[in-house]
Amino acid sequence: MYTWWKVFGKGSELLVLLVHDGDHNLVGIAPLYVEQQTDHGFLPMRTIKFLGTNDASSEYLGFIIKREAEQEVTNRLLQFLLFGEMHWDKLMFSDMLCSCNCTQLLYDVVMCFPGYLKVVDKWDYPLIKLPQKFSSYVDSLSKSLRRNLRYTTNKLNREFVCEFDQTFDVEEVRKIVAELFRLHELRCLRSRRNSSFISPEMRAFHMKISETFFHKGWLRLYYIKLNQEIQAVAYGFLYGKTLFGYQLGFNPEFISYSLGNNILLRTVEDSIQSECENYDFLRGSEKYKHRWTNSERQVVDVVVYASHTKGAACYFILQARKRASRLYHRAKHLVGD
Amino acid sequence: MIQTQNTAVLKSGFRLQRATEKEFEALGEEWDKLLQES
Numbered sequence: 001m002y003t004w005w006k007v008f009g010k011g012s013e014l015l016v017l018l019v020h021d022g023d024h025n026l027v028g029i030a031p032l033y034v035e036q037q038t039d040h041g042f043l044p045m046r047t048i049k050f051l052g053t054n055d056a057s058s059e060y061l062g063f064i065i066k067r068e069a070e071q072e073v074t075n076r077l078l079q080f081l082l083f084g085e086m087h088w089d090k091l092m093f094s095d096m097l098c099s100c101n102c103t104q105l106l107y108d109v110v111m112c113f114p115g116y117l118k119v120v121d122k123w124d125y126p127l128i129k130l131p132q133k134f135s136s137y138v139d140s141l142s143k144s145l146r147r148n149l150r151y152t153t154n155k156l157n158r159e160f161v162c163e164f165d166q167t168f169d170v171e172e173v174r175k176i177v178a179e180l181f182r183l184h185e186l187r188c189l190r191s192r193r194n195s196s197f198i199s200p201e202m203r204a205f206h207m208k209i210s211e212t213f214f215h216k217g218w219l220r221l222y223y224i225k226l227n228q229e230i231q232a233v234a235y236g237f238l239y240g241k242t243l244f245g246y247q248l249g250f251n252p253e254f255i256s257y258s259l260g261n262n263i264l265l266r267t268v269e270d271s272i273q274s275e276c277e278n279y280d281f282l283r284g285s286e287k288y289k290h291r292w293t294n295s296e297r298q299v300v301d302v303v304v305y306a307s308h309t310k311g312a313a314c315y316f317i318l319q320a321r322k323r324a325s326r327l328y329h330r331a332k333h334l335v336g337d
Numbered sequence: 338m339i340q341t342q343n344t345a346v347l348k349s350g351f352r353l354q355r356a357t358e359k360e361f362e363a364l365g366e367e368w369d370k371l372l373q374e375s
Contacts, residue, residue: 002362016361022350026367066374073351080353102375216369 001031001051003212004058007205009033015048017080019065019073027066028073030081034088040317043310045089048081053094057196057283059299062096062103074105082113082304089311091304095283098122098298110302117305117315124296126289128279134272138265145291149265152258160226164266167221170214176221177210180233183249190252197247206235213237222267224250224259232259234267241277243267264292 005014012035019028031051039045052058065073081091093110096103110118131137138146156162167176181203188195196202213219218239224232232250236243245267250259271279280297281289305311356364 001368002365005361014356014358014361016356018354018356018360020352020354026371027351029364029368029371064368064371064375066371069351076351076353
């Protein structure tokens with residue numbers, strides 16, 4: 001989080017709240033910051049957010065609280081934020097895992113406080129619940145995906161010296177992360193789309209965080225070499241029993257070899273061999289992810305608007321926009337029919 | 338809740354403190370430990 005703050009926190013105000021018990025043990029952290037942002041193009045809003053919000057597309061944000069003190073600490077942190085001397089227009093608690101106890105507590109407390117305008121949005125994202133055997137996982141995939149994987153794996157092995165591996169060498173980490181950015185940029189250029197992942201700040205952040213995570217034993221950096229050249233990279237993190245797949249990159253020149261599918265399959269295989277229980281695709285519900293799993297997990301955003309004029313204006317503009325968007329899609333659907 | 342500029346002592350005996358950037362940077366291991374206990 002400190003790395004994120006150093007790269008993305010410029011111009012914002014740090015708001016990390018620590019809670020210690022009577023024996024001076026740290027029992028809670030509210031990792032927050034204050035950003036002066038402009039909503040709807042004209043409303044300056046002093047917004048409190050979790051560190052990690054936005055730029056790096058972080059998820060699983062929230063208060064970090066020792067299990068036995070969750071209720072008490074959540075209440076006190078929210079009392080401090082809602083009724084303390086902090087001045088804010090918007091409190092944005094985003095990307096919290098629904099199944100987490102702290103999220104449920106925060107949600108319950110916020111919804112109980114009267115006098116504030118609140119917006120809750122929930123999102124479902126794909127997650128693979130890994131079986132114990134890789135063969136069982138492959139059997140669970142659709143026939144067409146299995147056929148594609150079999151065909152392209154054979155084709156790769158026939159036409160190239162094809163190696164799948166992961167790095168265990170800190171010197172190599174920077175080189176492979178740089179390759180990931182190069183491959184991602186190539187794909188963006190080919191498909192003429194923009195991606196926030198290739199900004200200089202993102203590059204600086206991932207160069208630093210990949211090394212930090214390597215030293216903690218959390219980094220998982222896989223690659224496929226074709227004739228000794230890296231043509232696909234899978235960048236992820238292992239924490240607990242879950243492998244978090246953060247980003248895939250592959251050379252679009254090799255689109256007919258399904259390098260993305262192949263590296264993902266090998267990554268899942270390695271996760272199963274490492275006794276992981278989940279492979280988490282992280283943010284986004286892209287179609288390709290649903291080809292690999294039927295399971296999902298849910299994240300929630302809880303946004304609280306201050307009840308003064310500016311907060312209320314922002315809230316009502318947001319509601320009007322949401323309604324207009326729903327009407328537009330309904331009309332489009334009807335016209336399409 | 339008794340509140341001063343940067344700390345507040347809560348009724349339960351818990352102490353709430355706003356960390357400086359230096360304190361935040363120094364949290365490293367304590368942060369990881371709490372994450373595991375949460």
